[in-house]
Amino acid sequence: MSAVSVRPTPARRPTFAWRALLALGIFFVLALAFPFLPLGDRREFLLQIGFFTLVAGIMALSWDLLARSGQVSLAHAAFYGLGAYGYALLLKAGLPWEAAMPLAALGAGFISLLLGAVTMRLSGMYFAIATLAFTEVVRTVIQNLPESVAGGANGLLVPALLGGNSRGQYLLALALLLLTVGVSLAVRLSKLHHAFAAIRQGEETARVLGVSVVRYKLAAFFLSSVLAALAGVLYAGKTFFISPLDTFSLANSISPLTTSIFGGLYTTLGPILGATVLRVAEELLHNTVKNGYLVVYGLVLMLSILWLPRGIVGLWRRGRQGGDL
């Protein structure tokens, strides 16, 4: 190895985005401290906003994982809903929640592999439309199952997660976001990152260079959908009522997409920051501009995407190539 070090080449080590890791660390410390702060009489409300911010973070990051492999999906509502319904039905079948949660997520993961296999040859717009259609199919199937099975259009009651303990629920969501971040970082530092990026930036070239595109695309599908389904489980356990229209709503597919773009695509930090900023902004706007807050919200989103094409994290990684987390 000594011969290597004398060669006049640039540093032979991967550049490492310490700043991104530091920011992630700060985020988790603050997020962990949040439910222990004296939040006053609005505690329940604030914890609920916090909870759904974490869920939005899981959704956005899981969407980004799939997008890294070049697959811009509109099926995230389906994965979310499959998680929510899978969880509710497994609880109904008598499983404890600790078992129902991972099983529902894995179930959604395996169903996503079917979608992934079918959409393998599609790209861009066609892929997006196919995933959108998939969401509709899943919703329609669940809605038209006998009411005794999945509640039909009327929806389904779900026992509250952790007996309705808000702080406990929040901490569980935080743990699952931490898991999602762990998966994202593991992907970033592994072979998968190179495979995903290569497929996204030139699928045929990637294949010529030996990348088994089918295998890696399906891996992205599986990871992404399992995490999105966990977000769905959290949602079901928090709201203790799920219906096909709400759960499979297009908004659940679109907002992870906008959140990731807003925060910074193909990064770990971006989607989480995006989720935090957008959720907080949404609540603030909701309180200040009561009527038409969605218009202002949409405007803010549009302008920021125009001005920050690389998202919030783009603010401090200007012009940098590679090494980003």
Place this chain on the structure above:
Amino acid sequence: MLRAENLSKRFGGLHAVQNVSFTHYGGEILAVIGPNGAGKTTLLNLLSGVYRPSTGRLWLQQEDITDAPMERRCHAGLGRAFQIVRPFPEMTVHENVTVGALFGQRGMRLPQARERAYDLLERTGLAAHADRAAHELTLLQDKRLEVARALATQPCVLLLDEVMAGLRPAEAQEAVELVRGVRDSGISILFIEHIMPVVRDLADRVVVMDQGQVLAEGTYREVTANPQVVAAYLGTEAGLHA
């Protein structure tokens, strides 16, 4: 090493490649030449797996790769550099080559692949640009990257699709040296080329195609002396030596 037997490819009524057979021996630089529309690029696409042949078989070493997808051909030892360079634009130069090193051979680990990529950047004269964005390179550097990335997959046969296209004469000479260096490291090369001096300087053997078929085969001197080649390929002898 690479052996084609009666390869044909039809697009509807068009016979783009018809009954092409040849053997590409180890350590050899084989040029495929021919006028526009002769079927050279289609042949290369058949070899690299972009198309499946309508009829015929293809062997690499002892392995029948006629129906193998592109990634399996790569694992079997077939590398390809594109005529139109296709770097992964959002990656650095080093990351581009790392992809080839990482996936070209099964069971490669990331640190190993990174190290190998740096070695290849040195061999191809790109070491100083390792951390630059791939889209910032000049055309010659792009071509070097294209070759470095293909070499990273550890091929035994490298397919080069008009790598000299668009280069100035001095640059083409550098590229010729690069290709010779690759052959000297034990990799056989099959290339398509329009620029005749490059063919003359590089090729051990030349296959001439016309209208989808092999018209002649031999050394550069032999094929350029062949009246059939002269007539079909360039019309006049003067043009051939231009």
